[in-house]
Amino acid sequence: xxxxxxxxxxxxxxxxxxxxxxxxxxxxxxxxxxxxxxxxxxxxxxxxxxxxxxxxxxxxxxxxxxxxxxxxxxxxxxxxxxxxxxxxxxxxxxxxxxxxxxxxxxxxxxxxxxxxxxxxxxxxxxxxxxxxxxxxxxxxxxxxxxxxxxxxxxxxxxxxxxxxxxxxxxxxxxxxxxxxxxxxxxxxxxx
Numbered sequence: 092x093x094x095x096x097x098x099x100x101x102x103x104x105x106x107x108x109x110x111x112x113x114x115x116x117x118x119x120x121x122x123x124x125x126x127x128x129x130x131x132x133x134x135x136x137x138x139x140x141x142x143x144x145x146x147x148x149x150x151x152x153x154x155x156x157x158x159x160x161x162x163x164x165x166x167x168x169x170x171x172x173x174x175x176x177x178x179x180x181x182x183x184x185x186x187x188x189x190x191x192x193x194x195x196x197x198x199x200x201x202x203x204x205x206x207x208x209x210x211x212x213x214x215x216x217x218x219x220x221x222x223x224x225x226x227x228x229x230x231x232x233x234x235x236x237x238x239x240x241x242x243x244x245x246x247x248x249x250x251x252x253x254x255x256x257x258x259x260x261x262x263x264x265x266x267x268x269x270x271x272x273x274x275x276x277x278x279x280x281x282x
Contacts, residue, residue, distance in 0.1 A: 139237055143202045148279030168199040188214035207232045226255040245277035
């Protein structure tokens with residue numbers, strides 16, 4: 092966990108840094124022998140414009156409940172679509188889940204920068220001969236960036252609304268009916 096925090100802080104610094112270059116230029120006129128000394132400070136800001144069309148990410152925060160893997164593909168400069176798969180990590184619970192997401196990048200910097208993402212998911216979970224099939228719709232706002240050439244980090248917050256057979260079971264599964272906050276910390280690979 093400590094290494095993830097260090098990676099996050101370094102990537103945040105790289106993302107919002109400016110470069111300052113100090114120059115001193117000396118020129119001598121050949122005819123008169125006059126010397127002119129010019130000093131300047133150049134401040135520049137750099138931005139990653141590497142085109143990427145694909146992104147694979149995991150959300151390590153979600154490992155407390157599910158192993159997960161998601162894939163996103165660029166559809167246009169403003170839009171990417173994604174699909175994900177997950178399986179429970181909690182002992183005694185079996186099943187699987189799938190989700191789909193559309194990421195909309197208002198600034199047209201696909202797969203990097205600010206986005207908002209409507210999403211949908213379906214899970215089939217079983218424990219002690221009781222099964223449930225929760226279905227959810229949600230919305231997420233987030234930020235995706237690349238602190239390395241292909242290394243990706245993303246943060247997002249949002250809300251999901253669950254319904255379906257979750258409210259019919261009457262046991263612990265029934266507690267997940269309604270609105271649930273969504274927090275995302277993605278790490279992955281983009282190309």
